[in-house]
Amino acid sequence: MSWYEDLSLWSGFSDVLFSAERARHAADLVATSPLLAFPPGSRVLDQCCGVGFFSAPLARRGHRVTGVDIHRELLERAEAESEGSFVRADVREYVSPDAFDVVLNMYTSFGYFDEHDDNVQVLRNAYRSLVPGGELIVDLLSKEIYASWVGPPKIVDVPGGMVVMRDTILDDWTRYRTDWTLVRGNTAEHTALTCWVYSAAELKDMFSRAGFEKVQCFGNFDGGPYDGEATRLIVRGTRA
C-alpha cells in the first residue's frame, strides 16, 4: 500500500491536516481570494477534496461542487458538511469529460505518485474534465518555498499533545520525505510520506504538457507574484 492509501495517516493526523483553524482559513480564502472568485453557479471539481474544506464554502457560495477523494471516511465528513456530490476515486483515474468550469487541487494534494508521469496524468485528467475556457488551479508548497524553510524539525501543538515534523530532501531535490510523530501523554505515533517537490518552472512545464494554455503562477491567494515573498505556489492554467 502506498502512503496516501493509508487512511490512518489522514485520520491519525487530522488535528493538523483537518483542524478547525484550517477550515476557517479555507473559508476565508474562498470569501476573499480573487483567484477563487468564480462566476456564480460555476461547476467546480475539487480533486483530493479531503473533508471538504474548500468544497463546503464554495458550495455555500452557490457553486456546484464535486469532490473526489480516495478515502470514503473523509468523503463522509465532507458530505455531512457540504452540499454537492462526493465521489470515491483515485485522481489518476477520475475524469468527467467537459463537465467542469473549474478544477481545484488544494493544500499540497499534488505530487504524491511514485512515477512523475502519474502526477502529470492528474493534470491531464483535470484538462479533460474542464470545458474549453475552464481553468485548473493547483496550490502547493514548491521547491523554492521548501528550500527557504527545510531544516530543523518543527513542532505543532494539537489538542492534548504535539506533532513533531521533520523534512528530508531526497534524490537531488526531486522529492522530500516528511516524518511526523504525534506525541500525546506517554504515546507516540509515527508516520512518513514521500512526495515530489516541483519548482514553478517544472510545474508550468507539466501544465503545458497536459495541454494547458495561459499558465500563470501566483505567490499567495491575493494573486500576488510568485517571487521571494511567496508563501505558496499557485499555478493556474486554462483549457484551450
Ligand SMILES: C[S@@+](CC[C@H](N)C(=O)[O-])C[C@H]1O[C@@H](n2cnc3c(N)ncnc32)[C@H](O)[C@@H]1O
Ligand atoms: C493534504 S490533504 C488535502 C485535502 C483538501 N484538499 C484540503 O484542502 O483539506 C490530501 C488529500 O488527498 C487525498 N488523496 C491522496 N491520494 C489520493 C488519490 N490517489 N486519489 C484521490 N485522493 C487522494 C487524501 O485522502 C487527502 O484527503
